[in-house]
Amino acid sequence: MSSMREFENKIASDTVYRVVELQEFLELSAEEIEAIHNVSHRLTPKLQDVVDRMYDLFTQQDATLRHFARPQAGYDGPIPERLEEITPDHPYMKQRKVATLRFLVGLVSRPFNTSAIQHLDWIGKLHNSQAGSRDFKLPAVQFEAGMGFISASLISAVKTLNLPRSQESLVLSGLQKMCWILNDVLLNRLADPPVADVRPNDHRRNLRVESD
């Protein structure tokens, strides 16, 4: 068995490995994912409202609003220069909402596989100048607030579907686990660079491989 230090390094630097470990630990099952996919056609019409409310919250405070006065990937329109210009209807914000909606629809309807995990990782990088805009570093608390909002909103949306209890319970537990995993992947990219990479080389040279 490889040492604990090697395990931690791999967890910190290999996102797919990290997610597979988390998925196993949380027991996110194929049954739960299938249950989510089975109701996604009823869930997706409710996601626009989730996104609208989330961006209304983002526009209420300068601390979050300030992030929308910079270029963003895939957008060639006008960039707001002053915070007062950044209304929920600004083309920039409309583009952000379209992208976030697309992301959430994908989360509840597409396979949770390697390419989905790599996409999550790219999104994490986008929010920490490792992709997209070079001067964008989102404070961790804003990610957590956003993910908490998404998670709570998904629970509320699922409850309005009036699913049979056993089905609802599978959908809810699956979504909660996916939200925790998503939160972890996004937050891990805010560590700059991933935690294990900053350890001095000396420590790694001195690794002792433990065996059981």
Ligand code: HEM
């Ligand atoms: C809470 C969870 C969040 C999720 C799931 C999320 C999702 C996304 C996605 C999917 C993209 C890429 C869109 C694309 O072009 O395809 C993106 C980019 C972006 N997000 Fe977030 N976001 C979150 C939190 C936030 C917060 C809290 C803010 C600011 C208050 C923010 C601001 C931005 C900005 C400015 C971009 C464009 C970055 C660039 O292109 O360089 N996001 N987000």
